[in-house]
Amino acid sequence: MLVGGDQAQACLRARLPTRPRMVLVGRSGELDPRWEIAELIGAEHVATLPAAEPWLVDRFAECVPTPVSGGVARIVAVLGGRGGAGASVLAGGLAVTAARARLRTLLVDADPLGGGLDLVLGWEQLEGLRWPALTDADGRVDAPALVRALPSRGDLVVLSWDRGDLLTLPAPAMAATVDAARRGRDFVVVDLPRQLDDAAVVALQATDQAYLVVPAELRATAAAARMVAAAAPHCGTLSVIVRGPAPGRLKAAEVARALGLPLAGTLRPEPGLCRGLERGEAPAADGRGPLATLCQRIVGELTGVPVTGAA
Numbered sequence: 266m267l268v269g270g271d272q273a274q275a276c277l278r279a280r281l282p283t284r285p286r287m288v289l290v291g292r293s294g295e296l297d298p299r300w301e302i303a304e305l306i307g308a309e310h311v312a313t314l315p316a317a318e319p320w321l322v323d324r325f326a327e328c329v330p331t332p333v334s335g336g337v338a339r340i341v342a343v344l345g346g347r348g349g350a351g352a353s354v355l356a357g358g359l360a361v362t363a364a365r366a367r368l369r370t371l372l373v374d375a376d377p378l379g380g381g382l383d384l385v386l387g388w389e390q391l392e393g394l395r396w397p398a399l400t401d402a403d404g405r406v407d408a409p410a411l412v413r414a415l416p417s418r419g420d421l422v423v424l425s426w427d428r429g430d431l432l433t434l435p436a437p438a439m440a441a442t443v444d445a446a447r448r449g450r451d452f453v454v455v456d457l458p459r460q461l462d463d464a465a466v467v468a469l470q471a472t473d474q475a476y477l478v479v480p481a482e483l484r485a486t487a488a489a490a491r492m493v494a495a496a497a498p499h500c501g502t503l504s505v506i507v508r509g510p511a512p513g514r515l516k517a518a519e520v521a522r523a524l525g526l527p528l529a530g531t532l533r534p535e536p537g538l539c540r541g542l543e544r545g546e547a548p549a550a551d552g553r554g555p556l557a558t559l560c561q562r563i564v565g566e567l568t569g570v571p572v573t574g575a576a
């Protein structure tokens with residue numbers, strides 16, 4: 266008896282094109298697959314259900330299409346040095362920019378108090394699941410299924426909070442999501458809360474690069490120092506992005522030095538961006554302006570994929 270044998274073979278062959286691997290799957294108690302049969306058909310593994318189910322699920326999970334970045338997505342996290350620093354807007358801008366470069370991108374809202382990251386993109390009307398429908402996701406998440414269930418446009422998929430009752434995001438749900446995203450996407454951006462809960466720590470620990478957005482102000486720098494103390498132990502790659510204006514002429518390099526972190530970039534004031542956000546226009550969508558330019562440089566540096574400006 267072969268259960269899902271054809272699919273398993275096709276899938277595992279696709280994974281190892283030079284050395285086809287075949288799995289003989291049978292149900293325990295009915296007709297156990299035997300090694301003689303396996304040998305006859307050239308199968309390298311015999312899986313007896315239900316005992317072998319976790320192993321089989323893992324093999325299928327490995328068969329998600331290989332991202333263009335060489336197998337694993339780049340994961341970046343964005344934090345705000347103070348409330349309203351511009352972290353969510355930068356997270357949105359990075360995700361939009363990566364998707365414009367045809368990178369399969371997932372934007373993850375990890376801030377339950379942020380009002381919903383879908384709003385930053387103007388996607389609040391878009392069909393698809395939000396966190397509350399996914400918070401039981403504590404096991405392995407099927408990346409393609411996750412992507413199909415979420416709001417999406419082109420290469421960009423968003424996992425956002427909604428505006429319903431406030432819930433706590435279980436850390437295993439975040440772990441499963443990040444794991445699936447790493448295998449199934451090219452670029453992942455996580456928008457983190459300023460109060461790091463367990464789920465945020467899980468995401469932070471998974472990141473390849475984290476950015477702390479700090480307005481060029483004295484008090485914002487003091488608040489950001491608190492954020493550095495909370496975040497730095499969970500990630501070794503934290504750097505600063507300083508956002509203008511600087512009413513007291515505080516320099517970006519001074520902010521970075523005060524925080525003891527490398528300076529990853531600066532953002533000049535962009536009043537048109539605020540107006541666009543209020544109209545539901547996604548940040549960096551037209552590829553123009555200081556935010557778009559910074560996002561293009563960051564995505565290009567992290568992925569090696571050339572990212573161009575306005576179309």
Ligand SMILES: Nc1ncnc2c1ncn2[C@@H]1O[C@H](COP(=O)(O)OP(=O)(O)O)[C@@H](O)[C@H]1O
Binds near residue numbers: 478
């Ligand atoms: N790069 C930017 N240029 C101009 N205004 C910005 C920029 N980033 C954020 N803002 C303004 O600041 C507000 C708060 O930004 P947001 O990203 O939500 O902050 P945070 O997530 O750090 O709390 C936005 O609604 C927008 O008006």
Ligand SMILES: [Mg+2]
Binds near residue numbers: 345352353354376456
């Ligand atoms: Mg935010």
